[in-house]
Every structure is written in C-alpha cells, then in structure tokens.
Amino acid sequence: MNERYFLKIAGELNIQPRQVAATAKLLAEGGTVPFISRYRKEATGSLDEVAITSVRDRLLALVDLDQRRESILKSLAERHLLTDELKSALAGAETLSVLEDIYQPYRPKRRTRATIAKEAGLEPLADLLFNHQATADPLKEARAFVSAEKGVENEEKALAGARDILAERVSDDARARAKLREFFWKNATVRSKVITGKEEEGAKFKDYFDWTEPVATIPSHRLLAIRRGETEGVLIVRINPPENDALAIIEPLFVTGKTPAAEQVCLAVEDSYQRLLGSAIEVELRLESKKKADTEAIRVFAENLRELLLASPLGRKNVLAIDPGFRTGCKTVCLDRQGKLLHHDVIYATASSMSEVRDAAMAVLSMVKQFQIEAIAIGNGTASRETEAFVRKLGLPSAIPIVMVNESGASIYSASDVAREEFPTHDVTVRGAVSIGRRLMDPLAELVKLDPKSIGVGQYQHDVDQTALKKGLDDVVTSCVNGVGVELNTASKQLLSYVSGLGPTLAANIVAHRNENGPFKSRAELKEVPRLGPKAFEQAAGFLRVRDSAHPLDASAVHPESYGLVESMARDLFCSVSDLLRDAGLRQKIKLEKYVTETVGLPTLSDILAELAKPGRDPRQKFEVFSFQEGVEKIEDLKPGLKLPGIVTNVTAFGAFVDIGVHQDGLIHVSQLADHFVKNPAEVVKVGQRVTVTVTDVDIPRKRIALSMKARPELGAQTGGKTSPGPVRPTLSRPPAKPSASKPVDWFTDALNKAQQRKS
Incomplete structure (x- = not known):
C-alpha cells in the first residue's frame, strides 16, 4: 500500500499515519475489526471499532482506485496512447472522478x-x-x-x-x-x-x-x-x-x-x-x-439495529410465549431456561365463547404450574392487547412479568431454513411463538437468525444499495455479538458465525463437534475443531465464553494469550487466579507498570484488570418492565393533549416512531423532539428508549398519530414532514400484574378455583 495513502487517511480521520499503517498491517494479516480494537490497542494507539472500520473502508476504496488506475494504464499502453505526461497525471489522481476525467479523452468511444x-x-x-x-x-x-x-x-x-x-x-x-x-x-x-x-x-x-x-x-x-x-x-x-x-x-x-x-x-x-x-x-x-x-x-x-440488538435481555428464565390471534387462536409454547421447547398448544383467549376463554385460562394456569414459568412473552401483533388483558386477569404472581415482545420478522424466521432445521417436526406457528419467547430471553441471540432487513427499523431500505446495506448491517451485528461475547456451549451456529475469525463454516463445525463430543471443557478444546487453525483461534477465543471451564479466565474476555500474564500477577501476590477474581483487595495491589512489555502496554493491562473485576460482564442494560397507560388501548382512545408513556420503535432522519400501546405507532416529527432545534433525531432518542409524549393530532381514518416531546406543544395541527409506510414496533414490555392486598398461600390453587367458579 502506498504510504501516501496512509498520510491521506490519517488526515481524513484526524489520526496518526503510524496508526493507519499499523491497522492496515493487522487487517492484511487477517485481523478482524473487533479483535484489533479489543486486543491490539498498543499497535493501533487504542483506535476504536469506528476508526478501524473507517480505515478499512478507505483502504479498500483506495485499492479499488489503484486497480482502476492500473486498468486505465494498461488500456492506454495497449493502444500506444500512454505518454510520460499522461502517466504522471494518472499517478497523481487521488479520486476516481479525477482519474476518469483524465482518461475521458482517451476512452474508446462509439461512433459519435x-x-x-x-x-x-x-x-x-x-x-x-x-x-x-x-x-x-x-x-x-x-x-x-x-x-x-x-x-x-x-x-x-x-x-x-x-x-x-x-x-x-x-x-x-x-x-x-x-x-x-x-x-x-x-x-x-x-x-x-x-x-x-x-x-x-x-x-x-x-x-x-x-x-x-x-x-x-x-x-x-x-x-x-x-x-x-x-x-x-x-x-x-x-x-x-x-x-x-x-x-x-x-x-x-x-x-x-x-x-x-x-x-x-x-x-x-x-x-x-x-x-x-x-x-x-x-x-x-x-x-x-x-x-x-x-x-x-x-x-x-445501523444505529437503530444496534439499539435493537443490544436491547436488555431478560436472561435465563422459564418462559411461556404467546403468538396472539383471533380466529386461529393463540399459539402458545413453553421454553426452559436455555430456550428449549418443552410444550406447545393453541388457546382461544380472545374467543367470543366464554367456555373457550375458560379453557384457555385453565390451560395457561396449568402450563405456568407444570413448567415453573417465570415470565410470559406476548407478541405485539394482532390481538396482542386483548391477549395481554386476558393473561392479566388470571391472577398470576407479580413475580411473573408479562412482557410485550416485538414480533417483527418472526413469521419470516418461522418459514426459514434455519427454523426448519431447528424444528423440523413443528409447523410455522410453533416456530414463530418460540422465536417470540427467545427474543425476550436474549434479543441478540435470536435476532441474529434473521436477515436484519426483515426486522423493520430501516429507512427506504429497499431503495438503497443492497451490497452496501448488507455490509453496513453485518458490521453492526458483528460488533454487537463480539461486544457482548458468546457462550461457546449454548450458542447457535448463526450466533457463532458472527464471532471474530469464524464465519458460517467454522460455526457449523463447532456445533457439530459439540453435538458429537459434548460441551467444550475449555477454550483450548476449540483447537480440536476441524479446520479451526491458529489464526481463527487467535481471532475468536477472546470472544467465546466457557462458563464451567477448569480455567477461570475461560469465562472472561481475557484473551488466552494473556493467561500467562495474569498467572504472573497471581504468583507475585502468592495467590491463585481464582483468588484474583474474587478478591478486590488483591487486585488493588497489582502494579500494572510492572507488567508492561514491548507488546503489552497499559491499555491492555487496564482492560485485563477491569475484566478480572467483572469477568464476562454483559454490557447490555439491566432488563426493566415498562408500563403503558391503562385504558388507552386503541387509536379511538386518543385525543389531543393526552400525555402518554411510550417506547421508541424506529428513528429516521425526519423523526421517531413511538409505540404508545394502540396498535399504531405515532410519529414525533424532528421539529417536535425538543424545545430546541434538533438536526439529527438520533442525538435525542434511540430505538427502545422510554419516552413521555403528548398527542398533538389524531387522524383515525388514515391511522396517523402526531406526537410531541415538547414541554408545551401546539395541539390540533399536524406536524410537518413525511412519514414512512408501515412503521414497525420493536420490543415492548408491560408491567407485572399488581399484587392483591392479601396474597394467597397457593396462588395456583387460588387462580384455579377462580377459573372453575367462572366456569360454573
């Protein structure tokens, strides 16, 4: 690579040429953006993923420029048109447009x-x-x-x-x-x-x-x-x-x-x-x-997708998931804490027949008891509010949250090859309900199974360059997956495929090895996976977690190449690595400067110390339950001036869409996001953010809701701007049922008695 390009890129990104050169070298050696950002800070001068990605993209663009330059030089030489002056001019062209302008007079032309x-x-x-x-x-x-x-x-x-x-x-x-x-x-x-x-x-x-x-x-x-x-x-x-x-x-x-x-x-x-x-x-x-x-x-x-992928996970809980429906009933599944399907059924929670509703109540109560359900997930599509109301009337303990989950793309997943491979004997309705439940447990692990374009948080996504879109979204998914880390023994091959250094083939090989030989006992066992060589191990190991490994660092983000360093720290303090993980007092005694080498500096050592304090920590926010306004369930319930809680479902250049619980998202135009001028809506709101909005206008026939976040918005007039068709609602969560004044000794028996009384 021409050193002149290092200077050019450094100037564009306001970094040092040596940082560009080091990054280019690491990329050329097969380094991935997450790996370089996390584990090669000394080489790059602590460049983050954004900067490394920018260097990579500019390098690729300049390589394309050089290839086009060589093609032009070859064409001119073959036609005996290349002069020293022309060669010099082409060599000095730093953009594709300048290069093409120089070549324009010599370009082979049709008869004009x-x-x-x-x-x-x-x-x-x-x-x-x-x-x-x-x-x-x-x-x-x-x-x-x-x-x-x-x-x-x-x-x-x-x-x-x-x-x-x-x-x-x-x-x-x-x-x-x-x-x-x-x-x-x-x-x-x-x-x-x-x-x-x-x-x-x-x-x-x-x-x-x-x-x-x-x-x-x-x-x-x-x-x-x-x-x-x-x-x-x-x-x-x-x-x-x-x-x-x-x-x-x-x-x-x-x-x-x-x-x-x-x-x-x-x-x-x-x-x-x-x-x-x-x-x-x-x-x-x-x-x-x-x-x-x-x-x-x-x-x-990409910004919207990142927020959606990094949504708070409920965690490992036994979940009852419901894909609501009217005529065809509600598809209901029970999942264990690993997301494994235990049971499925169809209930008619929204039927007009009281006997069917009572049967549905009995079925849900029975499943909650039998499978020790700890949370209930309800898809946010058709019949969602009606199904939610039904579940809340069952008198379940307040410890069991009832959560609305964005089901966008679930139907696409349910009919996909991935879903068919995972559930070959179940139909699409069961697969869709499973996806809803798993999205509550771990949104990232489930959403990676989908084409990001089907999630529905894009802006004119079908009109943009599809190659550039795929590249941009893949970068975001890769960044999120590696930023969170992946459980080696439970991750799907789709999730593993986004891990630094792996890809679909090695991910499939890992799953096959796991199925054949049982869970991995350590990170080192990765080397036994077919075709997973030293380079892939280097790039991937730090992002994979083995919770029950004999080596305590296998459950952390500390890279195996640094295990010896941590062991030296432990020896110097006359303790074990496990002691370092448990005892903050011991960690405070570590003098990082003592362990600086030519290749390991304070940035990496600081990361190691932080990881020892919270090994394998999940960077995502803690899960919190969200409440919609009671009594506001349909667009007809809205009126100008009404203040409501909501969740941002999509952010665009012209504003933000917000779910307020009425089956139709409202739009906060960019001019209504704040009392001050807002140029970029993403600076004010993010997908998944909880906000308080004021209804400024409602157009029931066109199903359009205008909202505002201003302190004193103008009511009764449509806000400016264009809306996009079919805004999509992302993950929503509703509050648990309020506990009764006198809590029964056996909630299940109490709820069952109530259901039987209604039946009689």
Whole structure:
C-alpha cells in the first residue's frame, strides 16, 4: 500500500499515519475489526471499532482506485496512447472522478457526431477555429472543407461538423468537468414533477408533484422518496443548475473573445453542455447524491439495529410465549431456561365463547404450574392487547412479568431454513411463538437468525444499495455479538458465525463437534475443531465464553494469550487466579507498570484488570418492565393533549416512531423532539428508549398519530414532514400484574378455583 495513502487517511480521520499503517498491517494479516480494537490497542494507539472500520473502508476504496488506475494504464499502453505526461497525471489522481476525467479523452468511444465529422476531414477546421479565434473568418475557412463526396455540402455543414468536434473536446476536458461538477454540487436543484395522468395512482407522492430543493441540502429520506416516485413512473426528476450560470462557468475556459470564430466556439460550448457535458454531470450527480443518501439511510438503519440488538435481555428464565390471534387462536409454547421447547398448544383467549376463554385460562394456569414459568412473552401483533388483558386477569404472581415482545420478522424466521432445521417436526406457528419467547430471553441471540432487513427499523431500505446495506448491517451485528461475547456451549451456529475469525463454516463445525463430543471443557478444546487453525483461534477465543471451564479466565474476555500474564500477577501476590477474581483487595495491589512489555502496554493491562473485576460482564442494560397507560388501548382512545408513556420503535432522519400501546405507532416529527432545534433525531432518542409524549393530532381514518416531546406543544395541527409506510414496533414490555392486598398461600390453587367458579 502506498504510504501516501496512509498520510491521506490519517488526515481524513484526524489520526496518526503510524496508526493507519499499523491497522492496515493487522487487517492484511487477517485481523478482524473487533479483535484489533479489543486486543491490539498498543499497535493501533487504542483506535476504536469506528476508526478501524473507517480505515478499512478507505483502504479498500483506495485499492479499488489503484486497480482502476492500473486498468486505465494498461488500456492506454495497449493502444500506444500512454505518454510520460499522461502517466504522471494518472499517478497523481487521488479520486476516481479525477482519474476518469483524465482518461475521458482517451476512452474508446462509439461512433459519435464528432467521429463522423472527423471522418469527413473537418478536424483541421475545428483546430483552426479554436486556435485562431481572434483572426479566423469561419465562412471563408469552411469553404475549403466543402465536399459533397464526404457529405459536407456547404459551409454551414462544415462549421456544424467542426462544432461537433469542439463540443466533444469540451465534454472531454478535465478542467471543464471538474469546474462544472463543483458548480453542480453547490448550485443544482432537485426538481420533481408529476407525470400527467398519474396524479391519482401516485397520490402517496403528492408532496413531490411540484417540488424543488437544492441537492446540497436535501435530506436523504426526501431524495430517496423522490427517486422512488421516479422509479414507480409517477414523477419526472431533474437535477441541474440554471443553464446560463453553468455556461458562464465553462465558457471562459474555451472562448477568448467576441469574434465570429469565437462565436463558433461559443456555440460549440453551448451544444456540449446541452447535449453532452451537462447530462453527463447530471448522471454523475444523480449517482453521487444517491450514494450519499444511501450512506445516510444505512447509517440510520445501523444505529437503530444496534439499539435493537443490544436491547436488555431478560436472561435465563422459564418462559411461556404467546403468538396472539383471533380466529386461529393463540399459539402458545413453553421454553426452559436455555430456550428449549418443552410444550406447545393453541388457546382461544380472545374467543367470543366464554367456555373457550375458560379453557384457555385453565390451560395457561396449568402450563405456568407444570413448567415453573417465570415470565410470559406476548407478541405485539394482532390481538396482542386483548391477549395481554386476558393473561392479566388470571391472577398470576407479580413475580411473573408479562412482557410485550416485538414480533417483527418472526413469521419470516418461522418459514426459514434455519427454523426448519431447528424444528423440523413443528409447523410455522410453533416456530414463530418460540422465536417470540427467545427474543425476550436474549434479543441478540435470536435476532441474529434473521436477515436484519426483515426486522423493520430501516429507512427506504429497499431503495438503497443492497451490497452496501448488507455490509453496513453485518458490521453492526458483528460488533454487537463480539461486544457482548458468546457462550461457546449454548450458542447457535448463526450466533457463532458472527464471532471474530469464524464465519458460517467454522460455526457449523463447532456445533457439530459439540453435538458429537459434548460441551467444550475449555477454550483450548476449540483447537480440536476441524479446520479451526491458529489464526481463527487467535481471532475468536477472546470472544467465546466457557462458563464451567477448569480455567477461570475461560469465562472472561481475557484473551488466552494473556493467561500467562495474569498467572504472573497471581504468583507475585502468592495467590491463585481464582483468588484474583474474587478478591478486590488483591487486585488493588497489582502494579500494572510492572507488567508492561514491548507488546503489552497499559491499555491492555487496564482492560485485563477491569475484566478480572467483572469477568464476562454483559454490557447490555439491566432488563426493566415498562408500563403503558391503562385504558388507552386503541387509536379511538386518543385525543389531543393526552400525555402518554411510550417506547421508541424506529428513528429516521425526519423523526421517531413511538409505540404508545394502540396498535399504531405515532410519529414525533424532528421539529417536535425538543424545545430546541434538533438536526439529527438520533442525538435525542434511540430505538427502545422510554419516552413521555403528548398527542398533538389524531387522524383515525388514515391511522396517523402526531406526537410531541415538547414541554408545551401546539395541539390540533399536524406536524410537518413525511412519514414512512408501515412503521414497525420493536420490543415492548408491560408491567407485572399488581399484587392483591392479601396474597394467597397457593396462588395456583387460588387462580384455579377462580377459573372453575367462572366456569360454573
């Protein structure tokens, strides 16, 4: 890699060139972003994952640039067009657009108006007009090039051909392209118009039927919405600046006066802009503005996904999970503390028949007793509030929380190959209910089984570059999985596949080895897994936990390469490693400076000491139960001015969607997020955050709810901004049932008696 690139990247990221060089070396050696960030701080100068990812992406972009440069040089050399001057210019190009501008005049072209004019022998006339603008007489000079045989019947045709040649030269000129590109970015506007006759069909794009906005400032979500309208054949879209202003930028590069010859050159410049250069730059601008909008949309999606993946886990509990329904009943499953399916049934908790409801109550009470249920998970889709109300009336102990869980994507999982492999003898309804229960226990472990795009927290996710989207989301999942750590003996192969250094093949091999030989007794046993070599072990071991290992550090984030260091610390204090883990007083006696070496510095030693204090700690927040407003269960219950608790389900560039418990998320427009100006909603709210909102407007027919977080919001008027279709509700949690004044000695018998009394 060119050292010049290290300097360039360092300047862009405001870090030291040596940090870039060290990171590049580690990446080239097969290091992963999580591993380098966690275990190679001395080499990188403690760069975090964001910085390392940025270095990686810029390095890859520059590699692509170098590959394109080599391709161009090879093409020019093969056609004997490569000169020292051209070679030097190409070598100095630091961006793809500059590289392509230099190459533009030499690019193989299809037969154009300029090539036809050249074939007619008009290139000398074009040269004469351009080089002698002050003195040349166009008509007089053109007379010598008239030739019926060559299709040049008169002087005007000769001049037209010469202008075609000049127009192509203008279009190929690197200076003109660079100046015009800069001018477009600063001054072009996005203009959209509805196609006549498409008004009714494209009503959802009504806001953009006659829209104009500078491309430099248009928000990503608006540009993507307009482009979607164009793709669906509703809108006509142009992105360009005022033509006269654009011509004023490039004409001085070619026109040197106001003589007749200069007028011919001026006409050629105008033709070039209208026919060639303007449209070429517009295409570039479309691509680059789309790329910019994609980047922002992917960033928003990634931030939302991170919050969702790192949602608080309930932990290892026996769970009864319900996938609610009306006509087809509620699919109910019981899971043990490891998420293993113990039992499944269908109950009719929302039936109109009282006998069916009583039977459902008896069934739930029986399952809670038999399987020692410690929590109840209810999917937040159809019939969720009705099912929740049913469960709350059963009189379960307050120690059993009743939790609403986001079921978005559960149906996709239930029909997937992953679900079929895990539950080959059960139908999709059982698989979906299992997924709901497991999401409550450990959202991260369950959500990694889904394509992140099906989780539903993206912004125009189907419109953005799918390759870039997958890469961005995979980076987030990888970061979350390794940040939390993975239980080696219980993790699914889907979860293991995201562990640093593994991937799908090694993850499958680990699970196969575990199934064949039983649980891993130590991290060291990983080396026995087929195809898991020293490099994979190095990259993965620190992120894998073995809880019952003979070596206490196997349950921590301390890397095996540092075990010897910790053992030295223990020996120096005349204690065992286990003593260090248990006794804070012993840890306080450790003098980190004593253990600094050429490869291990204070950053790593500090991490080790922190890990000894809380080995294998889970960075996710502690699980807390959430309460919706009692008596507010449907959109008809809402009215302007009502203050409600809610949970943020999606954050976009234009605001945030909030679940307030009425089966339809409300929108807090960015202008309503705070009493001060908010540019980026993500600076104020996160997915999963609990908030208090005020209802400002309700449109029941359109199922639109406007909310505000302002102290004194204006009521009765819709807030500005566009909403996106079908907002999705993420994980929600409801409060446990309130304990009765006199708690029964046997809650199960008491509840059973109540159910039987209702039945009789």
